[in-house]
Amino acid sequence: MGVEICVEGLTKSFGRQVIWQDVSLTLPAGEVSVMLGPSGTGKSVFLKTLVGLLKPDRGSVKVAGRDITKLREHELYEVRKLFGVLFQDGALFGSMNLYDNIAFPLREHTRKPESEIRRIVLEKMDMVGLIGAESKLPGEISGGMRKRAGLARALVLDPEIILFDEPDSGLDPVRVAYLNQLIVDLNAQIDATFLIVTHDIASARQVPDNIGLLFRRELVMFGPRERLLTSDEPVVRQFLHGRMQGPIGMAEEKDAAQVEQELAQLDDTGRVPEITPRLLPGPGITRPPRWEAIARREAELHCAEGAGA
């Protein structure tokens, strides 16, 4: 069963530059959450703060009841075993082949015999579709494969929490779709708590239970997917629709008058925003009760929509 992460009043700055301040949210156990935000709003910094790689200026991060920000170094290493993190480029060890990369956490942390390690590694490699590439070096494979290998390595210790740092950056749309399906399937299978940091709206609309949006050095909103998809908040709407009209500018935020003018011209306040259907676990996956409930609700929702139209 996944673990809840409770973030309270988190503030981080580098020197005089505040990255974000007073971020409070709870990632519910076993659910998929997405953290959105324009480039350069400190999404990756947020993720690194959650695992204790960076120390926040203020605030607390409670994982399974323990405050990450106050732990001593060796306790931190213990708590980190709960986490699996997929880094942007996979962060594979360049000197090892894929098999050794994925086996690395097992060899370091467990006393399992090599045959057992082999079984687990091949199982995870099969899960991410990398069978046959065991002896390749990270430098010899494509970015998409590196990501999947990074994911397999993150999964190998059966983590309670999995963090994804831009799983879809630099991938083609088809691979992104596969990866999203993989994420949903994984959630149904291992029941861990997921946090995905991204700026890909299509994934954010389909995959998660909860969405959060970081903008202008703070957490604009965090809540269930439906609430954000139907939100009237201009920043949320602009970002989820990926359009130019709204508070988010090219370089910085725009001035208030310009935003108002743009929004007036746009005039879509009357329209009801559509809710994208949710991505469900694939047919071969046995769904736990949580996913059964989601699937039922999705079916009802879109059935009703179909009848209405």
Add this chain to the structure above:
Amino acid sequence: MSLSPTGALRHSGSLFALALDVLRTLPRRPFQAREFIQQAWFVASVTILPTALVSIPFGAVIALQIGSLTRQLGAQSFAGAASVLAVLREASPIVTALLIAGAGGTAICADLGARKIREEIDAMQVLGIDPIHRLVVPRVLASMVVAVLLNGLVSVVGVAGGYFFNVVLQNGTPGAYLASFTTLAQLSDLWAAELKALVFGAIAGIVASYKGLTAKGGPKGVGDAVNQSVVITFMLLFVTNFVMTAVYFQVVPQRG
């Protein structure tokens, strides 16, 4: 590097913090024997040849200088004694230091720096593995051990080179050269030199690891880190060398 006045202080503070961490992590089991042997082999393989090639002319220069100096002073019989002393006490630890920092340290720094910017170090920490225990300690130990061994190599090659130049090229007498070997030098000189080499190896390893682990800003950052690590190591080594030499003369009674 930041240019603020506290920047330099902060960096030296973090450097010492890393040194303490290494010291504290040293006894932790399991010892990373495999990594240690690989690194020791690696550092040795990048330093042995340049060290041998540098120490021959180094020994020769000392022999030439001392040969002409002793002739001017009319103390040719002491040529052997003086050149052994010079090679053993100063030349070999310094040559070792230059090579361990220049060849070994840069390789360590570049390796760790590349891992840092590829987020491998972060990934390792997230996987619950302490990079200091897994990567830094074996490297520091490897550079210490290799420094001690290199110091022996430099001493032998340097003395042999000195002998060759004094006897063959400056027409010194082999017998006198060999006979005066131990008139000034003593065994504690060798121990002191080995101790220096050990400390130099530790400093080179720690500075290189520190600079590598704090590299940032992409490939250029790694280049900068390597550059700074050489400069900082050289400065520290020469200061340490001076202090250790001064202490040595106070502690160990000299011959003659």
